Amino acid sequence: MSRLLHLNAFLMSVGHHEAAWRLPETDPYADLDVEHFKNLARIAERGKLDSVFLADGPVLWDQVGRRPSGALEPTVLLTALAGATTRIGLIATASTTYNEPYNLARRFASLDIVSGGRAGWNIVTTAGLDAARNFNLDHLPAHKERYERAAEFVDVSLKLWDSWGDDAVLADKENGVWGDDSKIYPPAHEGRFYKVAGALNVPRSAQGHPVLVQAGSSENGRDFAARYAEAVFTAHQTLADAQEFYADLKRRTAAYGRDPEHLKILPGIVPVIGSSPAEARAKAAELDALIKPEYALPQLAGLLGVSVDDLLLDRPLPADLPAEDVLEGARSRRTLVVNLGRRENLTVREIIARLGGGRGHLTFAGTAGQVADAIQEWFEAGAADGFNIMPPVLPSSLTDFVDQVVPILQGRGLFRTEYAGRTLREHYGLPRPANRNAVLV
Numbered sequence: 001m002s003r004l005l006h007l008n009a010f011l012m013s014v015g016h017h018e019a020a021w022r023l024p025e026t027d028p029y030a031d032l033d034v035e036h037f038k039n040l041a042r043i044a045e046r047g048k049l050d051s052v053f054l055a056d057g058p059v060l061w062d063q064v065g066r067r068p069s070g071a072l073e074p075t076v077l078l079t080a081l082a083g084a085t086t087r088i089g090l091i092a093t094a095s096t097t098y099n100e101p102y103n104l105a106r107r108f109a110s111l112d113i114v115s116g117g118r119a120g121w122n123i124v125t126t127a128g129l130d131a132a133r134n135f136n137l138d139h140l141p142a143h144k145e146r147y148e149r150a151a152e153f154v155d156v157s158l159k160l161w162d163s164w165g166d167d168a169v170l171a172d173k174e175n176g177v178w179g180d181d182s183k184i185y186p187p188a189h190e191g192r193f194y195k196v197a198g199a200l201n202v203p204r205s206a207q208g209h210p211v212l213v214q215a216g217s218s219e220n221g222r223d224f225a226a227r228y229a230e231a232v233f234t235a236h237q238t239l240a241d242a243q244e245f246y247a248d249l250k251r252r253t254a255a256y257g258r259d260p261e262h263l264k265i266l267p268g269i270v271p272v273i274g275s276s277p278a279e280a281r282a283k284a285a286e287l288d289a290l291i292k293p294e295y296a297l298p299q300l301a302g303l304l305g306v307s308v309d310d311l312l313l314d315r316p317l318p319a320d321l322p323a324e325d326v327l328e329g330a331r332s333r334r335t336l337v338v339n340l341g342r343r344e345n346l347t348v349r350e351i352i353a354r355l356g357g358g359r360g361h362l363t364f365a366g367t368a369g370q371v372a373d374a375i376q377e378w379f380e381a382g383a384a385d386g387f388n389i390m391p392p393v394l395p396s397s398l399t400d401f402v403d404q405v406v407p408i409l410q411g412r413g414l415f416r417t418e419y420a421g422r423t424l425r426e427h428y429g430l431p432r433p434a435n436r437n438a439v440l441v
């Protein structure tokens with residue numbers, strides 16, 4: 001079979017564009033409406049997409065004046081979506097900095113079982129001092145330490161997911177033996193950051209364990225992804241940058257002794273679709289005109305590590321920005337934004353407009369055919385294994401993508417017309433991992 005695209009639907013309240021909620025068509029209360037998200041998941045499943053994906057963070061994002069800011073806990077929400085769908089994967093974000101391995105491993109194992117093996121965990125280390133202050137900390141843990149903690153966190157989670165043998169449950173009514181205690185493998189882990197003694201109280205799932213997803217593109221993030229990730233969500237503005245990242249991450253994955261084909265690299269794209277290029281540009285301009293700079297400026301200043309007073313709306317970025325390596329926040333996203341501004345000589349106002357739709361992800365306005373062309377170009381040029389689709393307005397932009405772009409990709413033989421399996425691993429073409437304990441014995 002020829003290589004096929006992987007497409008995820010990245011769902012965010014009423015759309016990724018920060019001003020989407022101001023359009024007449026949108027419901028400004030939909031961020032807390034489970035039926036809204038069920039509808040979105042069904043639309044994505046109708047398009048045979050690999051998964052729906054929910055971002056998350058243990059902090060109130062932005063000012064509530066800016067956009068709908070309610071965020072249901074993603075594994076809870078995805079459990080509801082599991083009952084409203086049958087095939088599509090369900091990926092939730094959770095932080096290794098502000099959770100404990102046992103609780104989080106149990107939560108994802110439960111979602112995986114409830115959904116029949118469709119769960120994925122987007123592993124983040126969480127940048128931002130605001131989150132740290134919500135967890136009894138006065139400072140953000142250092143970038144390097146957050147990734148070291150994340151590595152041990154994932155190692156412990158994998159031990160927990162493997163703490164039941166696949167054949168541990170016997171259900172032998174005649175002899176009165178429900179399970180085989182010899183097939184339970186307590187982690188007995190004692191490391192630098194975590195001590196976890198006992199086995200998980202949830203058996204192994206249909207896909208072994210949830211698919212591991214990662215979204216960092218810094219040097220530490222790349223190395224972490226190469227070691228653990230089975231899918232990577234990333235942001236790039238140019239084909240050349242995406243090709244460099246793709247080649248580098250596949251090389252690093254091989255260096256860890258892993259099959260590079262078992263790591264799917266999925267850049268984000270914000271598709272603004274119109275019946276003509278002019279209509280698509282008009283849709284994008286309508287959204288951008290609704291952005292309020294007074295809300296966007298503080299976020300941009302925080303990302304760049306400068307004061308709001310240093311940013312003038314109708315001037316380019318300051319020449320003397322802090323270097324990436326002195327910042328403890330989202331380093332790779334900061335570099336992407338700075339490079340975008342410098343490369344295209346954008347004013348701060350123009351940068352805010354570009355970030356308003358996708359926060360640094362590629363925004364593309366055009367016809368359905370042009371969007372399909374852009375996806376195909378990156379896919380065939382060694383820049384992506386697929387894309388994380390970020391609809392600017394929900395549900396309309398997701399419906400446009402599923403009903404207009406997906407059939408074009410299917411007609412070109414680039415995307416599935418039916419699901420071949422039931423688990424997220426099967427959608428991604430990933431093998432079911434063997435239980436390390438069963439292998440050892």
